[in-house]
Each structure stands twice: as C-alpha cells, then as structure tokens.
Amino acid sequence: MKFKKVWHDSISFIKLIKTDHPNIIWIIVMGALAGAAGPFTQLFFYGRVLNKVVKGQYQECILDIIILLTAALILNLIKKACDQSVIVLREACADTIYLKTAEKAFTMEYEEFEKTETMDAIRRVQGGENSSGGISNQIQSIYILIEKGFSILFSLAFVISLFTHVKTDSRNFFSSIWSSLLIIVVFTVIFLISLKLSAISYKKFYEVEKKNQHLNSLGEYMLALMYNYQYGKDIRIYSMQGLLDHYLKSIMKNINSIFLKWSTTDGVYTGVIVLLTQLTSGLVYVILGGKAIYGVINIGEVFMYAGAILELTASIRSEIVEYNSFYYRTEYLNTYYEFINKPNSNYTGTLPIEKRSDGEYEFAFENVSFWYPGTSSKILDNINLTFKVGQKYAIVGKNGAGKTTLIKLLCRLYDPTEGRILLNGIDIKYYDYEEYTKVFSVVFQDFKLLALPLSDNLTIGETSEEEGQWKVLEKAGIRNRIESMPHKLNTQLYKNNGEGVEVSGGEAQKIAIARALYKDGPFVILDEPTAALDPIAEAEIYENFSTIVEGKTAIYISHRMSSCKFCDNIIVIDGGNISERGTHEKLLKENGIYASLYNAQAQYYA
Template sequence: MRKEKEKKILPTLKFMLKTAVKNKPQLFIAYVLQVVVSFSQTMVNIISSKYLVDEIAAIIGGGKAEEHIPTAIFCIALIVGVTLLAALINYLVNEIKNVYSEWFNEYFEVGLSEKVMKMDFEHTEDPDTLDQMNKAKEGISWYSGGVVGILNGFFNIVSNGVNVLGVIAIIAVTCPLLLPIQIISLVLITIFTNKSNKLDIEYFKKLSKINRLFAYFFYQLSDPSNGKEVRLFDSKDMMCDKADYYSNKTIDTFREQYKAQYKYMQYSNLTNGLRDGLSYFYIGFKALTGAITLGDFTMCVSSASTLYWGLYSIVDNIAATVKACGYAYEYLKFDAISDRMTKGDKPVSDGEHVIEFRNVSFKYPRSENYVLRNINITIKQGEHLSVVGLNGAGKTTFIKLLCRMYDVTDGEILIDNINIKDYSDSEYRKLFSVVFQDFELFAFSLKENIILDEQEDEEKLIKTLKMAGLYEDAMKLENKLDTTIFKSYDENGTELSGGQQQKTAICRALYRDSPIVILDEPTAALDPVAEYEIYKHFNELVGGKTAIYISHRLSSCKFCDEIAVFADDTIKEYGTHDELVKIESGIYSEMYNAQAQYYVENVS
C-alpha cells in the first residue's frame, strides 16, 4: 500500500513542482517570502509577548514605571508593526497565487483538451477512458486545487516546519515535558486523520461516475436544443426524474461519507481536550512553584500551542497534499494513456490513388463479436462507390477503418499497395474529405466552419457554396459568411435548419479539396428537392475525385459506378445498379424495389 502511494504521490508532486518552475518560477519567490514572514511573525509574537508580560508584572510588583514602560511600548509596537506588515505581504502573495491558480487551471484544461483531440479515436468511444477523463478534470481542478493547491500544502509543511524548529528550541529550555505531550497527541490525531482521508479517496472514486452522469442529465435539462423533444414527447418528467435520481445518489454518497468519518472527528476532539488539560496543568504547576516567570508562562503556553498546531498542520498538510496528489494523479494517468495505433512516417505520393481492402475483419475493442468479416474490395482512382445496407450492417465502420480511426483486427488496408499503417498520420488524413452522419458544427462563423484550418480562398469558397446549394441562403444572413452559427455565444448568431447544416458540412468537405470524398448519409436532413439537386450535381460536386457514398436511398446509387451491399458482416453483393437490380431475390433488388414501390404508390 505504501509503495502504491509513493507511485502516485512522488511523481505527482514532482510533476507539479516541475510545471510551476517551468511556467511561473516567480510563484516560488512569493511562497518563500510567505515562509519568511510566517516565521518572523511567530517568533516576534511569542518572544515579545514574554517581555511585555514580564515588564507589566514588574510594574504591578512595584517597579519603576519609567524603567519598564519603554520596553513594553517597544514590544507592543514590534508586534503591531510585524502583524500589519505580515498581513500586507500575505494579502499581496495570496492575490498573486489566485491569479496563477486561474492561469494553471486554464493551462491544464487546454492540456487535457489537446490530449483528447490527439489521442486515438477509439479512446473517445471507450467508457473507461471517458470516466478517467472525468476523474482527470475533477482531480486536477477543484478536488486537488491544481498546482497552487498542491504547492500551498507543500509550502505550508515547509513554513510550519521552520516555525516548529523555532518553538522547540524555546520549549526545550523552559518546559521540556511539553514536547512528548504534544507529540503523543499528534500521533493519535494523525492516525484518525489518515483513516478519514482514506475514506475521502474511496468516496471520490464512487462519486466520479455518479458526477459524470449527474452533470450529463443536468446539462440536458438546460440545453435549449432539446426543447422540441422535451415538449413534443412530454419528456420533462422523465428528464427531471433522471436528474433527481443522480442528485439524490450524490447526496446519499456524501451523507454516507460523513457518517463513516464522524467517529474519527470525535476521537480527535477528545484527544485535543486531553492534550490541552495536561499542557496547562504542567505549565501552571511550574509557574506556581516559581520555576518560571509569568512571562515564561505566557511564552510556554504560546509555544506549546504553536508547537502542537504547527506539528498538526504539518501532518494535516502532508495528508492533504498526499490526498491532493492522489486526485491530481488522475490527470497524469489520463495523460499517460498511450496510443495503440502504429504511426508510420511515409509521405503520401501525388497522383492517382488505389484503395484496397484485403481480407479485412474487425471487431471493436472490448467486444468479442466481429462487425466486419473478410472484406475484399478495390476502389480505383476517380471511381464513385455507393455503400448500402441495413442499419448495423457495418457501413460506417467500413469508413472509420478507411479513415484509420480504428485499425483492422485482421487483414490489411492498402493505398497504392502500401499498408496505411506505414503512412504519416497527418499526411494520410489529408487524403480524405469526410461528412459523417453525426457531423459537428461549431459556434464559429459560417466561413470558419467551412474553412477550418485550410487557407482562405474566397473564389473557391463561393464556388463551393454554390455547388452545395448554400450560397443564396448564406447571402441572406445578416453578416453573410461572417455570421456566427448558433446563438449560444452570439445573440446575433443564426440557427441553421437541418438541411442548411448538412450543406455546410458538405461545403467543408468539398472546400478541403482532398482526392477522396466520403459522404455518410449526406442528404438525410434534406428535403426531396434539395436531395435531388445533390444527386443531380453529384458528379460535378466531386469531379474526378474518388467518392464513397453511404446511403439508405437507393435512387442515389444510379449516380455511382459501383455498389457494395453490406449484410451479415460482409459485402454480400457488388456491381453496378443495372447488374444488382436484376438479381432475383437479391438484397439490393429487394431493397430497391421496395423503395421504388413506395414512391410509385405515393405518386399515384
């Protein structure tokens, strides 16, 4: 268990210190200044108080006031001056720490986001990875306090350690028996605190998954895009019930945690009471017997209190730092998730590209069932391929494998007779312009949503908009192409219709001008007229590029050179529309005739 802790704590502490030194080294100057101020204030208060009490006692005992008052005034002035100066310095240092705390929170948020964007795609569909991501987000921020939270604990240990050394020297001379009383009490409270902290970690792990679900359902309640479904399907009660359920789960977990930790709180309170009683009896006895002066009594009481709370703070901060590092370690664990996909370094050659699936089979990670089996297909340069099949036949998985979002389980995918694993990842991805069925648009301008990281070319952009049938709609917007999509962050933004959003995604793919275009259900949200226009101009849209087109509407297949029919985890039929439609009892023939009959019946 101890070795397991060390594996978490030491690397995390080292990581935090290294991150702080690398990015904001001036933060350490602030912490060192705070340590010096704390030690100076502690020593001045304890020692000056002794002399102040002794001077006042001397005056009360009949001594000459003029001999003792100057020293008393000096002690008071010193205490007040140091206290005010310490308060000012601590205020400034805390303001600096608050600023850097926000800076580091953003730093880690960006780092986590970059990790998510760059990691293998399969991790983004893995529930375990998503849970770990949530632990990382919470662990590196409000659970641990981030860099500043952990450095606060670390430097509190240093500061209290310095203060403890100072008061130990005082106690050793005046009241040596106070040392074992404080230390024994501290050991007992440390045991109780450690047991309580273990419960904190245990319940943190329990709450991590609950918090992710809790946040999801509460987000859904306030998400305006759910407005239609909530109203038309009267799902308000169901959504609220889900939110209430996970809210209650969270509250119940916190309640259970409090009950488990309550007894250790009471044990600590009892130990503190015994410690104070023994300490005051011992110091009082020495004062009454004349072994120490009244000033010494005051100094011993202050020193004993400083010693105990200093030692307690050291132990408490060690425990808090260990706990905080345990939380922050979740970020390191997430950051350490390694990519499984082999990254090649071969450049992609210019010119024509031939795609070949050779005996490809695939099953998703953590699944025993194959989604695709023995896929063999060659797609030549400039060929337009239609991929059809019922839901769940593996059509989108076929595209994910080609785009190398997953690696094949068996077999290989070749482009120009080279395994795609051998290509440079960034180079390989440039081969494809893809519109998935579940594409995403961002709360950027319409132009930015289309161009993304590509170089801006206004003539090319206008041509693309016209080809996709979006130009006229775009020109009607208040700020035309500079109009922000969605109103989430811009009250002057626009809410595009489903068809307009899909056309925007098609524009994005076409603007990229990659040699291979992939459209996964590109007309799903379009009306019949717009659908017809897309089909009609399909060859013009993709030109002489290689095109792979996934669709449920088989009328689109007439515009393609070849058709691959997916069923039973493989390609069951392959050929042109005219060839496949003639196969009696064929899958494609039955699907096509069923759809054709539907349209004929509606026309009549």
C-alpha cells in the same frame, strides 16, 4: 504505502504545473516560509520585550520593537505578494492543464479516446472537481501544507529548546527534563491518533464520493436539460416535466442521505480530535505554569513557549486536514497527468504524403479484418478492395454490415486488427497522421457543426477569401440560404453561445458537404450525405455529384439504392464481407443482395 503514493502523485502533479509555470514552486516556498516565520518572529520578540518590561528595561525594548516591526513588515509584504501571485498562478496553471487536456483529447487516437474507460476517467475527474475542488484547490493545498510544515518545524525548534531549561539537581517534575518529554510524547500520541481518525474520516468520504459518482453525473445531466433549449419542445409536447422532476428529487434525496450519514460520522471524529487537542493545550499551560512557578523559565518565555506550542497544535490539525484533502484529490487529479502523457502509440508514422496535383492517391485493403477492442465478433472479415483513382464508389448494405467501420479504418480512426491498408503501395501506418488526414474530405453520417460563425465552420479558422467559401456553398446548394442570414458568412450557428441562427437538419447537412468541399481533399467520402434532405434537394445532389467531386476519387455510402446509379462501382457488404461488386446494371442482373434491396425500395416508387 499511502505516503509513498501521495509523494509519487505529488511529484507528478508538480511536474504538470511546473512545465509552463516554473517559478510557482519557489513562490509557494517563499510565501509559506514567510507565513510560517511571521508568528514565531512575533512570539520571540514579544517574549524578549515582556521580560525587559518586567525588569524595567524600557530603553532596551526600543531596538527589539524596531526589529520586530521591521521583520513583521518584511515578512508580511513577502507573504502578501506570494499570496497574490499564487492566486493568479493557481488559475493560470489550471487553465494550462485544461488546455493541454483539450489538446490531448483532440490529438489522441480516436480508438483510445472512444473507449469507455477513457470517458469514465474524464467524467470521474470532472465529478471530483465539482464536489471536492480541482487543480486550483490542489495548488492551494500544496501552499498550505508547506506553510504548516514550516510552522511545525519552527514549533518543534521552540519545544526542543525547552529541554535546555532544566535543573539537573532538582527532583521537582516541572524543573526536570521529564515535563518537556511529556509534552513531546503527548503531542506525538495526539498527532498519530488525529492522523488516524482523519484518515478514517476521509476514507469514508472517498467511499461516499465513489458511490455518488453515478448520481452526480445523472444529476448534472438532468440539470443541464433545464437550460438546453434543444430539449424544450420534446419536454413540453410529451409533458416530461413530471418525470424529470421525479428523477431530480430522487437523486438529491439519495445524495443528501449519503452525505448526512457521512457528516454525522465526520462530526464525531472531528469532535474527538478537537477534544484531544484542547486537552493537550491545557496540559501545556499546566506544565509551562509549573516551570514558571519553580523559576525554570521566566514570564516572557511562558508567553513564547505557550504560543509556539499552541501554534504547533493548530498547525498539526491543519496539516492533517489538508493532507487528507490533498490525498483525496490526487486520486482523480492524477488522471490529468496520465491522460496528457499517454503516448499515441498508433500515430508514430513519419512519412510525408506526396503532394500530387493530379490527385492520384490509390488505396488498397489487403486481407483486412477488424473487431472492436474487448470483443470477439468480427465487423469486417478478410476484406480485399482497391479504390482506383478518379472513380466513384458506392458502398451499400444492411444496417450493421460494416460500411461505416470500413470508412473509419480508411481514415485511420481505427487500425485494422488484421491485414493492412496501403496508400500508393505503402502501409498507411507509416505516414504522418496529420498529413494523412489531409487526403480526405469527409461528411460523416453523424457529422457535427460548431456553434461558431459559419465561416469558421467552413475554413476551420484559416484565413480565406470569401469567394472560395461562396463557391462551395453554391455547389452544396445552400448559398441562397446563407445570403439571407443576418451576417451572411459571419452568422453564428445555433444559440448555444448567445444569439445565433438555427439551421434545419437538411441545411446543416448541406453546410457539412460545403465544409468537405472547401477542404478540397483528393479523396471524398460521403456517408449518408442526403439523409436529412428533402427529395428535391437530394435529387440536385445526385444530378450534380460529378460536378461536386470534380473528378476526385469518391466513396458514397447510402441506404437508398437509387442513389448508386451514378457510381462507377458498387460494393455490397454483408456480414463483414464483400458479397457483391459491379455496376448498377450488372448487380441487378445478378439478382443478389443489391437487387433485393433495390427492388424492395423501388416498389414504393412504382
């Protein structure tokens, strides 16, 4: 069962690396064959030359030496060339897989990407790579396994030829077939015992690694804090050094204790394997010496067979160790194959989005309910709602009411559990996902800016005239600040990647608004867009909101009720339901949830 799984995982891994580097397997096979053939070519010709020297046939040795040197040179050149190619391809394959993983992470369903199981799988791979090697190491293991496999085959060919060196009429043990059979039997038994002991050792190592996954993750997190300047102020002001030092020492102590216990056990198993292989080597020398004494084989053949059998011993030992290393890595590296080839089952729509210069994109929620996978609590319950073209909407409600979830459904970050969402009368799941997302310009509550040049944050790497960038920065009220930066639009944000400029939370929020405006989607969504702004900057956003959205359909989510006055329609969500809707004046007269929230805030401004 174990071998079958390893074989299946090996094929998956090879498929993964062959896609962009189809020659790597042939290079590995050629290099492995040349590397394995080298020692046996030398043993064969050394034996021939030694026999001829013993017989005094010095002239006849010259041709053998020439063939030996030529073969050794050719095999060595092939091996060196393949070794160098594999070194380069190992890194290239690793980079290719990392890029494919990143591409998949960027394009897979957000609902799937956000799952705990997905994140745990990625963390498990990263932890495994840090402790036991990654893609590059796995390719090297394949190389070694194939090379040692060829070595074992060559060794067995030499050992089998021993069966031809018998005296059928002899009752002497060394002259009979039984001595050769004994070597085969002993090697088989030692191989099986070594394989079993090595498997037990690696099973324990795998268990240790599983136990250490959480400790390793926590340790890496703690170490990362040391180099992250953004935590520097809090660590110093709150004197966190002692707490972090305590955690680090405790983690290291536990990790070292677990590995010390495993290494002691592994040392015992390794010692037994080495002892058995050494005893086997001693037996080989005794049998070959006996065969030479009784004239079954000559001195050159003693040298040749002894070398071949010792090579067999070393190859078997290496094969076992490398096999178990390879097997262990497949446990986590196969996650790459599964992750990259995971189908995007929810992003199968193919309809193009109609390109409309009038921006008339109307959305409708029909009996939409939603609860997160694995839970039974409804976040949204039977929502029926239409967003009419060109109108400005405010969505309000208490924390956890479902406001942001509604936006996630609209943006297709999640699909409704029940009901459907329509764009111009067509279910949004039938639209091409990439085209669909172009409809929206969104500033999420937890937006992120990249530690890259400001221009790249705005244009997302597209070639653009600077005039358009300055225009949206002006609208967002951040142009003056950008003009004061050392490299203006080309200024690096944050210091994660070297010299950069730190921007405040309010400045970052304005840049995020500018990014949304630059995208120029016909449907604008602003989720708490002024949460980090000072009162003056916030007032400017409110006063210029109509200018900012320029007649587009807009949704504004906020906890500040005073900001809803400029909206055409206010939607109040409570407990996953639409409890109220209307204009600011209408909802105040109804004296419901909205009026309660508004009056609760207004008293502080009276």
